[in-house]
Amino acid sequence: MSGNDVLAAQFEEHRHRLTAVASRLLGSRAEAEDAVQEAWLRVSRAGSDEVADLGGWLTTVVARVALNQLRARANRREDPYDDALPARLHANADPAQEAVLTDSVGLALLVVLDQLAPAERLAFVLHDLFDVPFDEIAPIVDRSPAAARQLASRARRRVRGAELPDATERRREVVAAFLDASRDGDFSALLELLHPEAVLRSDAVAARMGAAAEVRGAAGVARFLSGRARAARLVLVDGVPGAVWSLRGTPQVVFAFTVEDGVVTAIDLLAAPGTLSGLDLHPLRQR
Known part of the structure; x- marks a missing residue:
């Protein structure tokens, strides 16, 4: 088995979690799948020979891709809600894909998240829903760990009162x-x-x-x-x-x-x- 085949197999082991991360960041099943696929293209070109924590690295790559998509969405000033609704609201949704969004994020929270700045949304979702440390979030949003913590704190104040995960x-x-x-x-x-x-x-x-x-x-x-x-x-x-x-x-x-x-x-x-x-x-x- 070639090195790229090994990396592909390792990536598949993390795909479910990566899709969950992207879905919660983007609020869209289709966009999440596209983000994970783009992350795989980046990872396959870069290789992982010197990566100590593969899961953490892959999460960072997917988060960067998702952040770029959120920023592009904000720049286009498009209405993100149509495809951003939870999968259970789509008539032909796959039950397995429904779970990606609905197991820990409800519709109320998704609507509030869409009102946040991209960096705030990323800091809040990665830390509060996936326990990613602020030391790892900071370089993704080009902030210090303290500033990343403040981004999440501001986002948290705005979502307080929305449907929060169990x-x-x-x-x-x-x-x-x-x-x-x-x-x-x-x-x-x-x-x-x-x-x-x-x-x-x-x-x-x-x-x-x-x-x-x-x-x-x-x-x-x-x-x-x-x-x-x-x-x-x-x-x-x-x-x-x-x-x-x-x-x-x-x-x-x-x-x-x-x-x-x-x-x-x-x-x-x-x-x-x-x-x-x-x-x-x-x-x-x-x-």
């Missing part, structure tokens, strides 16, 4: 259970909620406050956080469930959680004043 509620349940286990010092429960290769990272300010700069592996993260979250409270961090420790009402450390498939894969401890001032924090009731 994934947010599932993440809230995971984060709430994690905080409970941390407060109780329940090491076993923490392990069950952590991915085996989970990582905890602290920014420079959090590290100076006594946090570990980096801890890798579920056991290490569980040991470090066991019994340490007694004063942390559940919040939305830029629309995503997380936690905050405050002193006299002023946030001191934000716990930004990445949750995938029902387990915590990463926790970022953010304490730099500049970072905290740019976060959109909203209290959540812990059930």
Whole structure:
């Protein structure tokens, strides 16, 4: 099997997720399929010999293609709603293709997304629906990670009140259970909620406050956080469930959680004043 055949096989393994990403970015099944095909043409020409994270790289390529399409759409000032309606509204829609749009994005949200600037839409969709870190989103939109976070935050404020995916509620349940286990010092429960290769990272300010700069592996993260979250409270961090420790009402450390498939894969401890001032924090009731 040639190198291109291997790459083609690997691309096919990621096609479903790539189509889902493009569909949510573009709001159109047909445009999503075109974007994925264009991404394959770019990938096949470039090769992947030096790519460490193939899935992440392919997502970036598809996102760049979709962003170009969104910008072209905005420049043409075309009405995008006709083909942008969810697949279930098309009489001849394939049920498998319907699921691409309707499993986590409803019509109300699609309509609101079409009112966003292309960069805002991309930052919001990639981060909130696919857990793509802002460090990876930033180069796609030619912004710093902090600026990319602000794009998503502005978009989130505009879509608040629209139909949001059930994934947010599932993440809230995971984060709430994690905080409970941390407060109780329940090491076993923490392990069950952590991915085996989970990582905890602290920014420079959090590290100076006594946090570990980096801890890798579920056991290490569980040991470090066991019994340490007694004063942390559940919040939305830029629309995503997380936690905050405050002193006299002023946030001191934000716990930004990445949750995938029902387990915590990463926790970022953010304490730099500049970072905290740019976060959109909203209290959540812990059930």
